[in-house]
Amino acid sequence: MSDKIKAPVPLSVMTGEGEFIVIKDKNYVIKPIALNDVEEFMTAEMNLGCQLFSVHNAKEREKIDRWLGGKGNKKGYCYDEDGKPVNLEKVMADGWDIVDLKKFMNKLCDLSG
Amino acid sequence: MITLLVADDKKPPDWGQIYARILFHTGMTYEEVGRRTVPQIQAILDGAGENISIKMGIPGLFGEVSAPKHEGLADKPPMLSQFAAMANMFDRI
Numbered sequence: 001m002s003d004k005i006k007a008p009v010p011l012s013v014m015t016g017e018g019e020f021i022v023i024k025d026k027n028y029v030i031k032p033i034a035l036n037d038v039e040e041f042m043t044a045e046m047n048l049g050c051q052l053f054s055v056h057n058a059k060e061r062e063k064i065d066r067w068l069g070g071k072g073n074k075k076g077y078c079y080d081e082d083g084k085p086v087n088l089e090k091v092m093a094d095g096w097d098i099v100d101l102k103k104f105m106n107k108l109c110d111l112s113g
Numbered sequence: 114m115i116t117l118l119v120a121d122d123k124k125p126p127d128w129g130q131i132y133a134r135i136l137f138h139t140g141m142t143y144e145e146v147g148r149r150t151v152p153q154i155q156a157i158l159d160g161a162g163e164n165i166s167i168k169m170g171i172p173g174l175f176g177e178v179s180a181p182k183h184e185g186l187a188d189k190p191p192m193l194s195q196f197a198a199m200a201n202m203f204d205r206i
Contacts, residue, residue, distance in 0.1 A: 009156040016150055032150040053194045113151030113167065 018077075021107055024095040028086065029079045030104065032111040037074065041067070041112075048109065051101040055088075064088055064101065067108065077108055126167045134163050 012019060018031035033041055044063055047053060053060065062071075069085035070076030076085045091100070135146050135154060138161040146154075151167055158165050 006159065009152070009159075013150075013152045013156060016153065032152060034148050034150055035154065036147040038151065049199070111150075111152070113155060 018079075019107070019111060021103070023091075023100045023103065026094055027081045028104075029083075030107045030111060031077045031079070032113070033077060033108065038112070046105065048105050049102065051098040051105070055098055055101065061088055068104070078104060126165075131158070131165060131167065134158060134161065134165065138163070 013032075016031065018029045021028050021030055044066075046063060046067070047060060051064075055061065055064075065071065065088050066074070066076070068076050068078045068091065069087040076087075078086050078091075080086050080090070086094075091104075096104075131154065132143075132146055135141060135149075135157060136143065139157060141149075149157075155167050158167075
């Protein structure tokens, strides 16, 4: 049985600093979900596809806000160029559309393993 | 063969085993483990020579629930938005 050749793990993975993503000409940092939050994310039944429904539905918007900027004492996973957590209102003001929101969700899942 | 692979992929990770191996191999506290991410945990396990694969996967890719539940629609035919959500999950494949 041959050993699976694994790609080297980037430093950004080990430091947990996340990755940059450019949306509407602005830089955002998306961080991977911590283990403590994985169960919550998996049971939240997040819509990972077209975000049209998510933006239209108040409960879905709350869920998106939870994973963008956090909720209560739970931290979020998307930060602006100044290192501040964003929320749905802010990113919409920055010009995000539903495709950009889907991009964020997919990037969050990719980074989180 | 594919059925077996899919069945294997459906098995949830054994987090008790994963925590035990991480605590064994590192000086991390119990609480610190939860603050790590899945890729970090996987990298540490790989570096420690532990043959443990953490497959989180994309919810719904192998039949698990992923589409948002619509209240009051139990036992009713799926809505068009649910079909669209499911179809869009395959955009990236």
